[in-house]
Amino acid sequence: MAGGMTWMQKSWRWAAAPVWRLVYGLYERQLEEQVRALPMPGHVGIILDGNRRHARGTGIQEPNAIYGLGAAKLDDILSWSVDLGIRMVTLWVFSPDNLRRPEAEIGGIFGAVETKMRALVADPHIRHKGVHITAIGRRDLLPPSLLDAIDAAEAATRGNDQLTVTLAIGYGGREEIADAVRALLEDYAAQGLSAAEVAALVSPETIRQHLYLASMPDPDLIVRTSGETRLSGFMLWQSVHSELYFCDVNWPVMRRIDYLRAIRAYQRRERRFGV
Structure with a gap:
């Protein structure tokens, strides 16, 4: 029938959806069993990429909406990491290079992070899960209202010790090394x-x-x-022996199964630390 699905096509889609959900659920449980049987990474770094790609694919145009979806994904990462016993997660949110983007887009990123930080302060589940929020990067690149929200989140979660989530915001690996050398020279001087x-x-x-x-x-x-298959300056000093995993899914729609696959890939590698 022109102009839409036939009755048979609609019926097949209705019947097939529960089957795929069942298969997906079984695979996720099997994958989780494999992951839980082996040592977990203690510290996972995540480069949050694909917000704009996801927006283009879904027709979203408003910067606050684009980056609001990415900020909401933080809730999943917190939940998955606590559940798996991972003790530290560092999320690269914004780099100095991102300052070359349009002003509205930068505002969308900062606004989404600020809103999320204020929501975490008011979320009772954060204390229950033992999540501690902190941040690294050049604070002078961030607006005062965002700094206030980050400081409030750090203060409200300081006593939590199950999972430390570090926001790398205003962060670049080269900038961190340059700042470290500058601080070292100042100390010696x-x-x-x-x-x-x-x-x-x-x-x-x-x-x-x-x-x-x-x-x-x-x-x-x-x-x-x-x-994307590059680090783009993320934790240049610290990543010398890190295992790298690149996945095709865009950040706002990253699934638990994608996180489990990344951890399984890590567990299957032989870490030699240059030896």
Whole structure:
């Protein structure tokens, strides 16, 4: 019949949907059993890519709506990570390079993150799940209202210790290393050391001590969504021994099954740390 589906096509779609949900559910449970049988990564880094691709595919045009969907996905990541026993997740939200985007788009990103941070402060489940929110990056790149929201989320969740979620916002790997070296030199200059003495003291360990969160363990696994296969400057110093996983799904529609697959891929690799 022209202009729409036939009765038979509609009936098939109605009957097939529960079958696919059943198959999907069985596969997810099988995958979860495999993942739970092996050690979990302690620290997972995620490059949140594909917001604009998803928007183009669905016809969404309003920046606040585009990035609001991405911010909402944070709830799933929190829930999945706590359930699996993962202790640390770092999410790359915004880089200095993103400042070259249109002003409305930048505002959409900042607005979505601010709204999400304020919602987390008021969410009783965050304390129940033991989620601690923190952030790294150049604060001078962020608007005051967003900084206030991030600070409020950090303060409200400071006592939680089951999962630490770090927002890398205003963050770039090169900027972090440059800032670390600058802070190191300033420290040594304050001690009255000569240039030769400073040069003798510079080492990977002394630089590491001046990174944004010096105590943060390196990520075991870094996941990038949207199909792009590059790190783009995410945790350049810390990722030297990280396992990398790239998936085609766009960030706003990342599924639990995609997260499980990434963890399974990590578990199947032999980590040699350069040896």
